[in-house]
Amino acid sequence: MADIPLPWQTYAALQSNLDTRTSVDALSWGMEEGLNRLLDGEASLSQAGHVDRIVANAVRRDRYGRSLLAKHIIIRNEVYDGPRQTEARSSLALLQHRMAADKLDLLVELASGIEPKHVAERRGIAVGALRTRVARAREVARDMAA
Structure with missing residues (x-):
């Protein structure tokens, strides 16, 4: 062999x-x-x-x-706060309607726990460029939600 x-x-x-x-x-x-x-x-x-x-x-x-x-993470001990959840949902709905889909998808990917390195590879960009895009998308989201 x-x-x-x-x-x-x-x-x-x-x-x-x-x-x-x-x-x-x-x-x-x-x-x-x-x-x-x-x-x-x-x-x-x-x-x-x-x-x-x-x-x-x-x-x-x-x-x-x-x-x-x-x-x-608190498991099985969730706090229900109706007014805040309603406000968060309305802010998210506003972002979905007004924000560009690619920017919102980027924020959702990172919020779901995917490592930035993998997101950058999937999108075919450098990690530094990804950070810049994320910072700009967060700024737009903050301005819209305010």
């Missing part, structure tokens, strides 16, 4: 390790990130330690994100 190049040995080992896991947790998501980076060619494939660092960073980001959700 022919020797498998190092990047694919690393990929196979990571895939095998992920396949044997019985739960989906931060480490599982970190391994998925490592596999994705190997397929994208972003990882320095000649160094297995680089892939391990990618996995560790993804695990840390996932844990941090979960800790923020646990800290700031």
Whole structure:
């Protein structure tokens, strides 16, 4: 049998390790990130330690994100505030009618938790250009809602 190049040995080992896991947790998501980076060619494939660092960073980001959700999200203890919800809905309706659809879609994407890097890739622009567009869209939204 022919020797498998190092990047694919690393990929196979990571895939095998992920396949044997019985739960989906931060480490599982970190391994998925490592596999994705190997397929994208972003990882320095000649160094297995680089892939391990990618996995560790993804695990840390996932844990941090979960800790923020646990800290700031109140589950099953929602506060109902009728007048404020009505006001928010009317402001949102106003924005939907007056604001350009691409600007509103951009704000909705970011508000739903999609990382700016992924939004920029989807739209085919640089992250810096995305930030500028977001700042301008937020300014327009604030002016309309005021």
